[in-house]
Amino acid sequence: MPSLEDELFPSTPGKFKIDRANTMNRQFHRCFASTSTMFLWALFLVALTASYLSFQSFVYTGSRYFTASWGGIQWEKQIRHSAQIHRSNGMSVLVTGAAGFVGSHVSLALKKRGDGVVGIDNFNNYYDPSLKRARKSLLNNQGIFIVEGDINDARLIAKLFDTVAFTHVMHLAAQAGVRYAMENPHSYVHSNIAGLVTLLEACKSANPQPSVVWASSSSVYGLNEKVPFSETDRTDQPASLYAATKKAGEEITHTYNHIYGLSITGLRFFTVYGPWGRPDMAYFSFTRNILQGKPITVYRGKDRADLARDFTFIDDIVKGCVGSLDTSGKSTGSGGKKRGPAPYRIFNLGNTSPVTVPTLVSILERHLKVKAKRKFCGYAWKR
Numbered sequence: 001m002p003s004l005e006d007e008l009f010p011s012t013p014g015k016f017k018i019d020r021a022n023t024m025n026r027q028f029h030r031c032f033a034s035t036s037t038m039f040l041w042a043l044f045l046v047a048l049t050a051s052y053l054s055f056q057s058f059v060y061t062g063s064r065y066f067t068a069s070w071g072g073i074q075w076e077k078q079i080r081h082s083a084q085i086h087r088s089n090g091m092s093v094l095v096t097g098a099a100g101f102v103g104s105h106v107s108l109a110l111k112k113r114g115d116g117v118v119g120i121d122n123f124n125n126y127y128d129p130s131l132k133r134a135r136k137s138l139l140n141n142q143g144i145f146i147v148e149g150d151i152n153d154a155r156l157i158a159k160l161f162d163t164v165a166f167t168h169v170m171h172l173a174a175q176a177g178v179r180y181a182m183e184n185p186h187s188y189v190h191s192n193i194a195g196l197v198t199l200l201e202a203c204k205s206a207n208p209q210p211s212v213v214w215a216s217s218s219s220v221y222g223l224n225e226k227v228p229f230s231e232t233d234r235t236d237q238p239a240s241l242y243a244a245t246k247k248a249g250e251e252i253t254h255t256y257n258h259i260y261g262l263s264i265t266g267l268r269f270f271t272v273y274g275p276w277g278r279p280d281m282a283y284f285s286f287t288r289n290i291l292q293g294k295p296i297t298v299y300r301g302k303d304r305a306d307l308a309r310d311f312t313f314i315d316d317i318v319k320g321c322v323g324s325l326d327t328s329g330k331s332t333g334s335g336g337k338k339r340g341p342a343p344y345r346i347f348n349l350g351n352t353s354p355v356t357v358p359t360l361v362s363i364l365e366r367h368l369k370v371k372a373k374r375k376f377c378g379y380a381w382k383r
């Protein structure tokens with residue numbers, strides 16, 4: 001059987017039996033009447049391969065490679081449609097991590113008031129991706145398109161900016177979780193540092209440049225003892241790799257603000273909870289274990305002190321995100337060049353009444369009407 005190559009480019013006549021040589025030669029000459037026709041065929045093949053590759057992007061997500069499909073006229077149409085603004089002075093926002101807990105809520109809030117929203121999410125398996133898929137359906141039903149891809153994919157991000165002149169980027173894609181950093185440190189560097197830089201590179205090169213609002217974390221306060229935390233407190237004692245990558249993000253965004261004139265707002269989230277929340281968080285995993293009669297581990301700090309968190313309800317976080325987008329001010333650069341100073345802001349997004357972990361457990365026991373089996377455990381870090 002002839003190979004595809006034989007079909008498209010028949011071999012030299014010498015490869016065929018003599019009695020067929022003339023026939024084949026004639027066919028060959030009919031097909032490729034001249035070397036220039038042959039060149040055109042080769043060009044066609046190259047173009048075909050290139051266009052195939054533009055639909056395929058091989059992305060390393062930290063734990064595995066996956067093939068993301070994107071591109072094409074239909075895809076671009078969906079992106080543009082999703083980014084359409086339906087109110088005066090509205091914005092078109094690229095939301096990274098749109099299938100995540102905070103990302104899905106912020107996307108819905110923006111869409112509801114008439115802003116254009118395009119999401120991107122890599123649907124990784126840090127926790128059950130079916131929850132992310134369910135959030136995606138929720139967003140799709142409201143006309144929000146989510147691109148399945150990774151923020152480390154520079155070609156994809158550039159393509160998104162080519163397709164839509166986003167006015168804002170709400171950057172919420174990240175490797176979350178404080179304790180998982182000891183299991184999989186590289187996924188934090190991959191998403192929270194490398195991914196952030198890839199995204200900022202695209203933002204800096206975009207024309208017009210978008211304003212960027214992104215999720216930092218209360219964990220940057222690390223070993224600090226003084227409460228409540230103020231934005232001006234020191235943040236140079238991170239107590240986990242997660243915290244260190246978020247702190248690095250604050251420094252990295254500062255650089256892009258300083259060199260390229262990108263408007264940057266970093267939001268330090270304080271232990272966000274609410275509907276569609278993350279199953280890896282304590283309120284969620286405690287509930288599951290209590291209901292299944294399994295023990296829960298309650299961490300303690302120095303001298304067996306109870307740990308406490310400023311649990312913050314998702315609706316308040318959404319208000320903080322949307323308010324930050326509304327007040328972000330413009331980026332000043334264009335074509336990768338700074339034209340003047342741009343805003344650089346950091347805000348705490350938290351409550352002002354920390355709740356201890358044992359209190360959290362008591363609240364859950366009361367509502368679940370089941371007694372928890374507590375196991376107390378020393379803790380190497382505070383946040």
Ligand SMILES: O=C(O)[C@H]1O[C@H](OP(=O)(O)OP(=O)(O)OC[C@H]2O[C@@H](n3ccc(=O)[nH]c3=O)[C@H](O)[C@@H]2O)[C@H](O)[C@@H](O)[C@H]1O
Nearest residue numbers: 176177178217218219269270271281282283297298299307
């Ligand atoms: O605001 C943040 O910057 C971070 O918030 C969240 O981290 P945390 O505040 O650590 O939330 P969460 O796991 O719910 O633990 C809550 C409390 O339960 C304690 N805890 C936890 C688990 C356990 O098994 N036992 C336990 O005592 C634990 O020691 C803690 O005192 C996000 O996950 C993180 O991505 C980041 O956004």
